Amino acid sequence: MDDYIQQQLNEIDKKIADTSRLLSDPTLADLARLEIEELEKQKQELGQSAATPMSSADEEPDEYEDEVNPNVAILEIRSAAGGDEAGLFGNDLLRMYTRFAQNQGFKIEELDRSEGKIGQIKELVLKITGKGAYSCLKYESGVHRVQRVPKTESGGRIHTSTATIAVLPEVNASEVFINPADIEFEAYRSGGAGGQNVNKVNTAVRIKHIPTGLVVTAQTERSQLQNRENAMALLRAKLWEMQERERLSSITEQRKLSVGMGDRSEKIRTYNFPQNRITDHRIGKSWYNLEGILEGNLEPIIKALHEADQK
Structure with a gap:
């Protein structure tokens, strides 16, 4: 050994x-x-x-069936450039993905939430479970940009704001080993809703992975043990994502995904309210049904992305 x-x-x-x-x-x-x-x-x-x-170093993994659960997607929404308007756009994206998941019959669990003063999303993590959930949503990772006139804009000027989406799979524990000595665990009181127990007992969990500096939190469950389990699953997914980015960056240009590498910093989509238009920049295609798509009708976009990636 x-x-x-x-x-x-x-x-x-x-x-x-x-x-x-x-x-x-x-x-x-x-x-x-x-x-x-x-x-x-x-x-x-x-x-x-x-x-x-170990397999030969020259062999590249074909699929992820043995590494991840294709029926679970961990979806992160983070407001980026644009202040409060970016957070409000994050709320719109939350509604879009929630409605889509409900339409598909998927189960939705909220793992973590951080809000601004007016209820806008600063950061939110969902666990979406259902047949093919990760396969459906994996192309949503990247920077989403909105162009619209904010309600607080008296001059009618169009503002541009952004939110970042990251879609991670649930990773099999055997694929990412986390040394207990490499993590710092902290329990604290949740600041969100959830009943008396959540706010009076240290049920929220924060875990730091010392070698990488990654920090994850989970606070929406009433049980500290459940929040710890959720946080560990999120940490495992983030570590897998880091490893996968390194692997993809070493593959030749021809082998990269036709619709991008799933990098959360990649600008992938624009939501233009004045033109009632959504454009996915990876495939150069637009849809003129902005309201319907934000209500969860994502199927045409997801189908187009899957077809582009098969070419």
């Missing part, structure tokens, strides 16, 4: 032993049991990976 893997296994064993001492504390027993279960799972997966021979 590789010396590094053996070292990781030894560290996990030590962590299990340390955590087991907390089982006698009634206030920490549930959290300790969850932690031990996660550590045991990581130990098993690490042992399995050590026993599996």
Whole structure:
């Protein structure tokens, strides 16, 4: 067995032993049991990976079936340039994706939310579950731009604002190993809605991955254990995304996705209200049904993107 893997296994064993001492504390027993279960799972997966021979470095993975769950999409909305108007546009995108998911019969869970003073979205994370959910939504990652006259604009001038969308899959635990020693865990009181328990107890969770500096939060569940599980799933997805970006950047130009690489910094779409137009810049196609699309009728756009990527 590789010396590094053996070292990781030894560290996990030590962590299990340390955590087991907390089982006698009634206030920490549930959290300790969850932690031990996660550590045991990581130990098993690490042992399995050590026993599996590595494939040739020249071989490129064809699909992601063994890596991710195609039926779960983790969708992030972040307001970007444009101040309050960008946050209000984030609300529009939330409604669009929520209505689309409902029309498809998908299940929607809110994992995290941060709002501005007037209720506009600063950052929001959804978990969308249903047959082919990730396959449907994976091309939505990128910068979405809106052009319209804000309600607060007395001079009738058109403003441009942006929001960033990231669509991540639910990643199988065996694909991304997270060393417990590499994370910092913090529990705190949620600032959002959710009942007395949410606001009086440290149910919200913040996890930092020290090697990469990634920070994830989850606070919408009433249980700290559930929020921790959601945060770990989000962290795993973000780490997988980083690895996937590196892999795609090393592939020759001909092999890159026809509709882009799914980079959240890529400018992909414009929503022009004065012209009742939505344009997807990756395929150079426009639709003149802005209101209908914002009400969740995304099927024509998704179909066009899938067809373009198959060419």
